[in-house]
Amino acid sequence: MTDLTPVLSATWGLDRSWNFDTYAAHGGYEAATKALTMDKADIIQAVKDSGLRGRGGAGFPTGMKWGFLPEPDGGPRYLVVNADESEPGACKDVPTMMASPHTVIEGMIITAFAIGCDHAFIYVRGEVVHVYRRLMKAVAEARDNGWLGKDIKGTGFNLEITVHAGAGAYICGEETALLDSLEGRRGQPRLKPPFPAVAGLYARPTVVNNVESIASVPPIIAKGVDWFASMGTEKSKGMGFFSLSGHVKRPGQYEAPLGITARELIEMAGGMREGHELKFWTPGGSSTPIFTDEHLDTPLDYESVGAAGSMLGTRSLQIFDETTCVVRAVERWTHFYKHESCGKCTPCREGTYWLELIMRRLEAGQGTMADIQQLLDTCDSIAGRAFCALGDAATAPIISSVEYFREEYVRHVTEGGCPFDRAAAALFDYDSAPEEAHA
Amino acid sequence: MTYDESTAKQLSKDAAEIIGRYPVRRSALLPLLHLVQSVDGYVSPDGVQFCADQLELSSAEVSAVATFYTQYKRRPNGEYQVGVCTNTLCAVMGGDEIWRQLSERVGAGHDETTPDGKISLERIECNAACDYAPVMMINWEFFDNMTPETALQLVDDILAGKDLVPTRGADRVVSFKETSRVLAGFEDGRADEGVSAGAPSLAGIETAKQQGWKGQDK
Numbered sequence: 223m224t225d226l227t228p229v230l231s232a233t234w235g236l237d238r239s240w241n242f243d244t245y246a247a248h249g250g251y252e253a254a255t256k257a258l259t260m261d262k263a264d265i266i267q268a269v270k271d272s273g274l275r276g277r278g279g280a281g282f283p284t285g286m287k288w289g290f291l292p293e294p295d296g297g298p299r300y301l302v303v304n305a306d307e308s309e310p311g312a313c314k315d316v317p318t319m320m321a322s323p324h325t326v327i328e329g330m331i332i333t334a335f336a337i338g339c340d341h342a343f344i345y346v347r348g349e350v351v352h353v354y355r356r357l358m359k360a361v362a363e364a365r366d367n368g369w370l371g372k373d374i375k376g377t378g379f380n381l382e383i384t385v386h387a388g389a390g391a392y393i394c395g396e397e398t399a400l401l402d403s404l405e406g407r408r409g410q411p412r413l414k415p416p417f418p419a420v421a422g423l424y425a426r427p428t429v430v431n432n433v434e435s436i437a438s439v440p441p442i443i444a445k446g447v448d449w450f451a452s453m454g455t456e457k458s459k460g461m462g463f464f465s466l467s468g469h470v471k472r473p474g475q476y477e478a479p480l481g482i483t484a485r486e487l488i489e490m491a492g493g494m495r496e497g498h499e500l501k502f503w504t505p506g507g508s509s510t511p512i513f514t515d516e517h518l519d520t521p522l523d524y525e526s527v528g529a530a531g532s533m534l535g536t537r538s539l540q541i542f543d544e545t546t547c548v549v550r551a552v553e554r555w556t557h558f559y560k561h562e563s564c565g566k567c568t569p570c571r572e573g574t575y576w577l578e579l580i581m582r583r584l585e586a587g588q589g590t591m592a593d594i595q596q597l598l599d600t601c602d603s604i605a606g607r608a609f610c611a612l613g614d615a616a617t618a619p620i621i622s623s624v625e626y627f628r629e630e631y632v633r634h635v636t637e638g639g640c641p642f643d644r645a646a647a648a649l650f651d652y653d654s655a656p657e658e659a660h661a
Numbered sequence: 662m663t664y665d666e667s668t669a670k671q672l673s674k675d676a677a678e679i680i681g682r683y684p685v686r687r688s689a690l691l692p693l694l695h696l697v698q699s700v701d702g703y704v705s706p707d708g709v710q711f712c713a714d715q716l717e718l719s720s721a722e723v724s725a726v727a728t729f730y731t732q733y734k735r736r737p738n739g740e741y742q743v744g745v746c747t748n749t750l751c752a753v754m755g756g757d758e759i760w761r762q763l764s765e766r767v768g769a770g771h772d773e774t775t776p777d778g779k780i781s782l783e784r785i786e787c788n789a790a791c792d793y794a795p796v797m798m799i800n801w802e803f804f805d806n807m808t809p810e811t812a813l814q815l816v817d818d819i820l821a822g823k824d825l826v827p828t829r830g831a832d833r834v835v836s837f838k839e840t841s842r843v844l845a846g847f848e849d850g851r852a853d854e855g856v857s858a859g860a861p862s863l864a865g866i867e868t869a870k871q872q873g874w875k876g877q878d879k
Binding site: 225226227228231232234235236237238239240241265298307309310311312313314316317320321322341346347349350352354355356358359362384385386387388389391392402403405406407408409424465466467468469472473474475476477478491508538540543546550551552554555558561562564565602644645647648649650652655659 | 682683684685686687688689690692693694695702716725726729730731733747748749750753754755757758785786787788789790791792793794795798800801802803806808809820827829830831840843844845846848849852853855857858860861862863864865866867868869872874
């Protein structure tokens with residue numbers, strides 16, 4: 223059994239864990255103190271050597287991202303923390319910022335210092351007002367304690383942090399859409415290249431990192447590269463959150479070395495709910511192809527999950543038991559992608575519209591056998607042809623569910639309806655007879 | 662511009678503070694739209710013009726942005742924005758049934774407001790709390806592990822004028838307008854209210870403790 227390794231979550235259970243004093247009393251800001259005495263290049267090298275890869279889903283090496291910034295030209299350089307956590311299944315950054323916002327602030331101070339940035343931003347989704355309160359307070363506390371402002375701790379380093387609330391748009395988690403949104407525009411992705419490292423916020427060199435990536439920087443600096451690299455697998459180093467949700471007994475946040483398996487995690491979560499068995503699960507949120515019980519022993523690292531046909535993504539394990547209709551589940555995800563498509567490119571805008579129509583009639587028992595093939599054909603017209611990853615993501619649950627559960631799609635057609643009782647999947651008892659009100 | 666003198670004065674003062682947070686003026690647009698909602702309860706035509714004037718944009722440019730984001734409301738919003746997550750995981754765990762019963766009780770559908778202006782209902786997408794499913798958000802505060810009974814009780818409490826207490830959030834839910842002001846970046850002194858984390862957020866550290874795993878304590 224792989225041990226859990228609570229690092230970022232270690233202080234979450236403490237009284238007023240979000241306060242500066244609590245954080246500082248448990249080793250907080252020691253890493254920043256150390257970093258300000260270090261050579262900037264050494265900080266970047268340490269993060270490179272640690273093997274830390276982006277925790278927001280794409281898994282790009284964090285230190286390498288920093289290293290892509292051009293030489294300083296005297297103009298501004300920006301750090302933007304992507305706190306727009308909205309991937310269905312992802313629920314790790316929000317509790318991090320709620321319980322321990324200073325982890326993020328400290329990581330930002332170290333990162334900003336390393337890359338030569340004096341104004342950093344946190345772009346937090348707008349639908350979590352209490353998280354926004356905690357972040358604003360943490361910034362104020364950090365300033366009161368001399369960690370933000372001018373000439374920080376007498377080093378000559380200046381830093382301001384602006385906490386910015388979004389306004390409800392999943393696509394703003396895509397880093398260039400986030401930058402457009404932060405510039406006060408519709409959140410639509412930009413053509414790359416140029417990448418943000420060269421021309422990001424206000425067309426200046428910019429690093430965009432996920433909350434958990436940034437929060438992982440202080441422990442790397444404080445405890446060392448070897449400590450971090452001792453966890454995980456050869457190419458997927460360190461610890462990370464595994465967010466378990468759905469039909470397990472104890473859903474929640476499990477911080478573990480990369481490479482742990484779903485079997486181990488589900489066991490830690492008390493197993494499936496009583497009397498039920500696993501049917502399908504997402505390894506990294508709804509944008510990653512679904513897995514079944516045959517993937518329970520796949521190490522949850524970037525390489526192994528990829529080799530098994532999915533992606534590690536945000537390590538968001540949404541777990542469904544045998545009471546769940548996979549067509550219903552995928553229909554709802556498909557609605558989500560249609561709803562969140564920004565409209566910039568045709569394959570995604572039009573494609574997700576048609577996918578939802580077809581999924582909806584299949585789930586309602588009004589589809590045909592040809593619809594199943596039409597779904598796959600439409601996916602083929604989107605995947606790899608959309609402007610950003612949202613289009614690809616929309617096809618992932620469809621293609622994988624047809625692969626593993628084609629007979630269930632067929633049953634919806636041949637039986638003229640959904641063969642599942644929705645009430646059986648719910649966590650509370652109710653009479654499923656009344657027709658569902660669809661607004 | 663139809664804001665009265667004191668409102669216009671306060672808005673201008675707040676806008677100046679917001680604009681001052683950014684190196685480039687236009688970045689202030691999203692918080693300014695939240696600010697407008699904190700006064701008008703939605704993105705009003707006056708509010709659009711106000712933002713345009715502040716940022717030297719056309720009203721068309723401001724509207725184009727406002728209509729992109731779901732949190733900006735195009736009609737006067739209810740005092741309580743009641744959202745039920747009906748994305749896949751919450752829907753399967755019971756969110757669909759909660760929505761059905763709630764919608765029936767309130768007498769409103771998605772993106773509709775009750776005639777008394779109390780409640781706006783919304784089917785929301787994933788709100789990053791899947792380990793607390795089924796989830797509801799009221800004025801963007803968390804209501805975790807909901808059932809139809811607890812959901813209907815919340816509506817009854819709203820109609821009875823009682824305070825609502827989020828599972829993880831401030832001591833009570835503030836109004837839609839007050840929430841919008843916080844989202845515009847104005848602290849309301851409630852950051853220290855509420856819990857640090859709910860049980861699912863602590864599940865991993867509790868398990869590690871029980872197993873005697875030292876982990877990698879920071």
